[in-house]
Amino acid sequence: MDQKIAEIGSQLQKEFEAVKSAEELEQLRIKYMGRKGVVNDLVKSIPTLPVEQRKTAGQLINKLKNDINGKLNNKKPAEESVTTKKKGAGLFDVTLPGKSIPLGNKHPLVKTLDEIKEIFGKLGFEVEYGREIELEYYNFDALNIPANHASRVDFDTFYISDKALLRSQTSTVQIRTMEKRKPPIRIIAPGKVFRPDTVDARHSFMFHQMEGLIVDETVNFGDLKAVLHLFAKAYFGSDIKMRFRPSFFPFTEPSAEVDISCSICKGKGCSVCSYSGWVEILGAGMVDPNVFKAVGYDEEKYTGFAFGMGVERITMLKYGINDVRLFFENDIRFLSQFK
Ligand SMILES: [Zn+2]
Incomplete structure (x- = not known):
């Protein structure tokens, strides 16, 4: 041996x-x-x-x-x-772990928009997209905001010409949709809106809104509350509470501002909710008969509700983001946190 x-x-x-x-x-x-x-x-x-x-x-x-x-x-x-x-080829060790390639991920606002579409999609809502450049008529007149009406002052707007503007709200899509379709209507309309605001932690000259609209023969305020409750619980979590405060919008009557229990402090009080335990997330109401008149719907026959929310706002509330500018600075360290 x-x-x-x-x-x-x-x-x-x-x-x-x-x-x-x-x-x-x-x-x-x-x-x-x-x-x-x-x-x-x-x-x-x-x-x-x-x-x-x-x-x-x-x-x-x-x-x-x-x-x-x-x-x-x-x-x-x-x-x-x-x-x-x-x-041109060397030995290599096939048992070595591979190099991990950095993958991109969805922008937090896109993620929120996708979630919103999914939640409302389950409730039977279709998605409509309007135009970012609009006529004054769709942004104001048809929404019961006539020229010289005091409420038009509340909507600072970028004008392109006498009659054309960058839309300052997604409510324009309500009119566009009702003009081309007959009830029943059940849509959401997400998209960009523009206002000449000075950029700071809470304002941006461009941001995203999501409009919702239902029109049918027997729609009532209870339906509105039910749909918004379902949405808030699906998006923020089942323990969220909701409250409605009377408010005014030209295109809805009655109108309400809707708050949810603060998702950051769970209603205990923090700087985000100004120690009230509540944060506003959207405006809503029953479609004003004047809006139906503008699109040629029989306001005696049909009722409907509409709501609009800020996409940046609900994303900030969900994730505890305190500066809207973070969404638009494209800092990878911020964006890569939203897998
Ligand atoms: Zn709070």
């Missing part, structure tokens, strides 16, 4: 010296270290030896093994570079 191992040792020394390529080295590895290789055969033959020789044989085989491994490792880098030069 000792002699046999010594012979193998000198034989392999010669073979290693003769190696010229990575392939040859690999063949040697298989020949000596493979599952059916020389070393394994030796190991298998140990039980056939007389008991007193087995220990020494084991030690010699181990030594041989280390020797071969050492040779394999020493030879590798040199061979690798030779092969790479020759054939």
